[in-house]
Amino acid sequence: MIKAKYLTKVTDINKLYLEQVVNEGDIVVDATMGNGYDTKYLAQKVGKSGFVYSFDIQEDAIKSTQKKLVKENLEDRVKLILDGHENMVKYIEGEVSCVLFNLGYLPRCEHMIITKPNTTIKAIKHSLKLLKPHGIISIAIYTGHPGGMEEKNSVYEFVKSLDQSEFNVLECGFINQINNPPQLVLIEKKKEY
Incomplete structure (x- = not known):
């Protein structure tokens, strides 16, 4: 049963899905490390x-995440990578059970450094190939910043074109919230791609 407290943020709703997908022993990817919570x-x-392979292009993200991991004694099972998510195939071998994206900018940091449509689409394409059945x-899509709607539109255009015999694509979002609430898009790989 979903409790009301889980319907307040897209990231909480996302975890309801991830609980069913991510298991002990899995290889997973955080494509947009941010402050390291994911x-x-x-x-x-x-x-x-x-x-866990975790990517970000900002040193502040690496430092913040490293602190969290050390505090919880988790650093031995994570590789923090100072590089764009569009380059993930340079670092990851084997199939992964999950790839997480939080599109937008790093909270409490430079808002001019944002994810971009062209590199995000490239990263999603790589993710589709890395994903196990x-x-x-x-993909949590935040649009309340310059460039956010452009990126959302690019992601939607791409995911709508995915073959339904190979992928399930689900959209989830709050329809009664103001100030550009984020959208959640989930892509499930049905079989070998």
Whole structure:
């Protein structure tokens, strides 16, 4: 049963889905590390036998995330990568059960550094190839900043074109919230791509 407290943020709703997908021993990807909350969550979910690849282009993100991981003694199961998510295939071998994206900018940091449509689409394409059958790509799309709607439109245009015999694509969002509430898009890989 979903409790009301879980219907307040897209990230909480996302975890309801991820709880069913990410298991101990899995390899997963945090494509947009940010302040490290998702990286820490994923590291806890995959356990000692799993592994997390986490990407960001900002040193502040790496530092913030590293602190969280060290505090929880999780740093041995995570690789923090100072590079764009569009380059993930340079670092990841094997299939992954989950790839997380939080599009937009790093909270409490420079708002001019944002995810961009062209690199995000490239990263999603790589994610589709890395994903194991029944794995999930989760994309939280924030639009309340310059460039946000352009990126959302690019992501939607791309995911709408995915072959339904190979992928399920689900959209989720708050329809009664003001100030550009984020949208959640989930892509499930049905079979080998």
